[in-house]
Amino acid sequence: MxxxxxxxxxxxxxxxxxxxxxxxxxxxxxxxxxxxxxxxxxxxxxxxxxxxxxxxxxxxxxxxxxxxxxxxxxxxxxxxxxxxxxxxxxxxxxxxxxxxxxxxxxxxxxxxxxxxxxxxxxxxxxxxxxxxxxxxxxxxxxxxxxxxxxxxxxxxxxxxxxxxxxxxxxxxxxxxxxxxxxxxxxxxxxxxxxxxxxxxxxxxxxxxxxxxxxxxxxxxxxxxxxxxxxxxxxxxxxxxxxxxxxxxxxxxxxxxxxxxxxxxFVGRHIETGTYNDNAQPLRLMVSSLFERGLRTYFPDLKVDYKPREGFDWQNKSLQLLANSWNELVDYTMTLMEHYDSDEELLPYPPQTDVKPLEKAYRVMRQTLEGSKGLYGDIRADLIEAQLGYAIRSLEMNLQQxxxxxxxxxxxxxxxx
Ligand SMILES: C[S@@+](CC[C@H](N)C(=O)[O-])C[C@H]1O[C@@H](n2cnc3c(N)ncnc32)[C@H](O)[C@@H]1O
CATH class of the missing domain: 3.40.50.150 (Vaccinia Virus protein VP39)
Structure with missing residues (x-):
């Protein structure tokens, strides 16, 4: 009851x-x-x-x-x-x-x-x-x-x-x-x-x-x-x-x-801190990526994963996802800076052995390349939504x- x-x-x-x-x-x-x-x-x-x-x-x-x-x-x-x-x-x-x-x-x-x-x-x-x-x-x-x-x-x-x-x-x-x-x-x-x-x-x-x-x-x-x-x-x-x-x-x-x-990293209790002293409001930040007309503050989107001693395989898997997620957010910020300075060629992504991250990098670069001259707030409505899907794809492909x-x-x- x-x-x-x-x-x-x-x-x-x-x-x-x-x-x-x-x-x-x-x-x-x-x-x-x-x-x-x-x-x-x-x-x-x-x-x-x-x-x-x-x-x-x-x-x-x-x-x-x-x-x-x-x-x-x-x-x-x-x-x-x-x-x-x-x-x-x-x-x-x-x-x-x-x-x-x-x-x-x-x-x-x-x-x-x-x-x-x-x-x-x-x-x-x-x-x-x-x-x-x-x-x-x-x-x-x-x-x-x-x-x-x-x-x-x-x-x-x-x-x-x-x-x-x-x-x-x-x-x-x-x-x-x-x-x-x-x-x-x-x-x-x-x-x-x-x-x-x-x-x-x-x-x-x-x-x-x-x-x-x-x-x-x-x-x-x-x-x-x-x-x-x-x-x-x-x-x-x-x-x-x-x-x-x-x-x-x-x-x-x-x-x-x-x-x-x-x-x-996006379950309901990631924001509450009820069962983890290191919780951070990542669910809200990821939801914000999908909210039309609203820009997200990217530094708060990064996962500050704190490993717990004695849980090696859990830490290893979660750290890999956290690192890939953070590297993707960093790369997207870099792309936006270069986009703003009207550079002809946006920077290519860093080398990585993590296949899902390699694909996510490619999609983000393609999104920014293709978005020049489009209507609306392309950061809030297009780039951020694609970043949301790219993070989702990292989560799906790195989980077992x-x-x-x-x-x-x-x-x-x-x-x-
Ligand atoms: C996590 S909620 C999921 C609700 C819904 N399926 C959804 O997708 O939002 C769990 C549901 O199981 C119901 N529930 C819990 N124990 C139950 C039981 N022994 N028999 C029938 N329903 C139960 C709760 O009332 C609640 O609605």
């Missing part, structure tokens, strides 16, 4: 579904341009296969989705707006057309969130929201048909203990059909946001006493009394172990197609799904 109270508070303070300028609040630019994008990027190839098998076959069946911990129904929006690869001249890029969706069912513990979900999406005929608790396994009606995707988002499965998770995976394994997908979304164990909580013994079960204080201003954060709730901090090895045991008990295969880390981001997500296939 602690979690229910915490979400209730966020709704009561009008913070959970507020969509103001994308700098703060739930739907800031990092959520839309980084987090939603990254989730759909890694899910898409697997979902495309399911779409092909369903809509290409003779069965005429549509797709069925089950969203566990659906909250206000964001999962429905994410899935129905998910884009496929498309040519510039194509207008409609949706992977799942409305007539392809047979059923989207969302369950949540919180009646307040469900009410909001109902207001937003309840009118669609194939959409259903109901109260349900996944801590005792997968809530199902009698004879309920299997789903093509059992979906969770934004750390939802970290609400479960190991035992609850195992039961849930057993149920999804049994209920799913061959080829059903499970998107298992956890909170990563070694995110820089909670560096104070990192523990050395990988066998030790690790929790964070999570507080949703990031939706409040710095002054409010200190004055508002907020509830907290425990969330499980996960590594892929821990998830594998639970999956193995669940697969054995269910008598099915639960095959991990991939793990990915989401939001390294090891639990170093705010989110650790597994794409899992049921094999029967």
């Amino acid at each position: 602690d979690a229910d109270n915490a979400y209730k508070e966020a709704i009561r303070h009008g913070r959970y579904s507020e969509q103001v300028a994308g700098l703060r609040c739930k739907y800031d630019h990092v959520r839309t341009q980084f987090e939603d994008f990254i989730t759909t990027y890694y899910l898409r190839p697997h979902l495309e296969e399911v779409v092909k098998s369903k809509t290409g076959g003779s069965s005429g069946e549509g797709l069925r989705f089950y969203d566990l911990g659906c909250g206000t129904g964001d999962g429905y929006e994410l899935l129905s707006k998910m884009a496929r690869e498309a040519r510039l001249s194509q207008f409609d890029t949706r992977l799942i057309q409305e007539d392809m969706m047979d059923q989207y069912k969302g369950i949540d513990l919180s009646v307040d969130l469900l009410k909001e979900a109902e207001n937003l999406f309840g009118d669609y005929e194939h959409v259903e929201f109901c109260k349900g608790d996944f801590s005792n396994g997968l809530p199902l009606d009698e004879n309920e048909e299997s789903y093509d995707l059992y979906f969770t988002s934004y750390g939802t499965l970290s609400h479960c203990t190991n035992e609850e998770l195992e039961k849930l995976f057993v149920d999804m394994g049994k209920h799913g059909h061959n080829g059903s997908l499970i998107l298992a979304d956890f909170i990563g164990r070694y995110s820089y946001e909670w560096q104070n909580l990192w523990t050395r013994n990988p066998e030790e079960v690790s929790y964070i006493d999570y507080v949703i204080n990031y939706l409040y201003s710095e002054e409010e954060r200190d004055s508002v009394e907020l509830s907290s709730f425990p969330l499980r901090l996960m590594t892929p090895a821990e998830v594998f172990k639970i999956l193995e045991s669940a697969a054995r008990k269910a008598g099915v295969g639960l095959k991990v197609l991939r793990f990915f880390d989401r939001s390294l 799904g090891h639990g170093l981001g705010h989110g650790l997500v597994g794409v899992i296939e049921v094999v029967k």
Whole structure:
């Protein structure tokens, strides 16, 4: 019930579904341009296969989705707006057309969130929201048909203990059909946001006493009394172990197609300092890159990574990302200075062995070269947005799904 109270508070303070300028609040630019994008990027190839098998076959069946911990129904929006690869001249890029969706069912513990979900999406005929608790396994009606995707988002499965998770995976394994997908979304164990909580013994079960204080201003954060709730901090090895045991008990295969880390250095708590004394407001700075008409102060965009002793592989990976990120910001500043002095040729980037950085350098140089004479505030609207995408690409290509981001997500296939 602690979690229910915490979400209730966020709704009561009008913070959970507020969509103001994308700098703060739930739907800031990092959520839309980084987090939603990254989730759909890694899910898409697997979902495309399911779409092909369903809509290409003779069965005429549509797709069925089950969203566990659906909250206000964001999962429905994410899935129905998910884009496929498309040519510039194509207008409609949706992977799942409305007539392809047979059923989207969302369950949540919180009646307040469900009410909001109902207001937003309840009118669609194939959409259903109901109260349900996944801590005792997968809530199902009698004879309920299997789903093509059992979906969770934004750390939802970290609400479960190991035992609850195992039961849930057993149920999804049994209920799913061959080829059903499970998107298992956890909170990563070694995110820089909670560096104070990192523990050395990988066998030790690790929790964070999570507080949703990031939706409040710095002054409010200190004055508002907020509830907290425990969330499980996960590594892929821990998830594998639970999956193995669940697969054995269910008598099915639960095959991990991939793990990915989401939001390294831009998770919600990078600004609050609640769990890391060295936190800095990087999420706000990255969101600012995407805000139209607003220029970002680049020196504050750089990551001041402070390694923690005794965590060598974590420090090594995070330091590589921080260095690449900072070198890209420095190079972009250099490009802008040369651009301003009307030089014919913009400087070439420094040599690097880091392939994703090499590409990001190239894109930034190309962006500035090509932007001469364009309309509008080209720094705020074009160069900064491209830098935002370039940082996102560094994050995506330098992560390995090891639990170093705010989110650790597994794409899992049921094999029967
Ligand atoms: C991190 S939020 C994610 C909400 C939403 N899916 C989104 O993308 O914004 C986790 C959600 O899981 C719900 N939840 C937590 N424990 C639950 C349980 N045992 N059964 C059902 N829902 C639960 C919470 O109420 C909350 O809405």
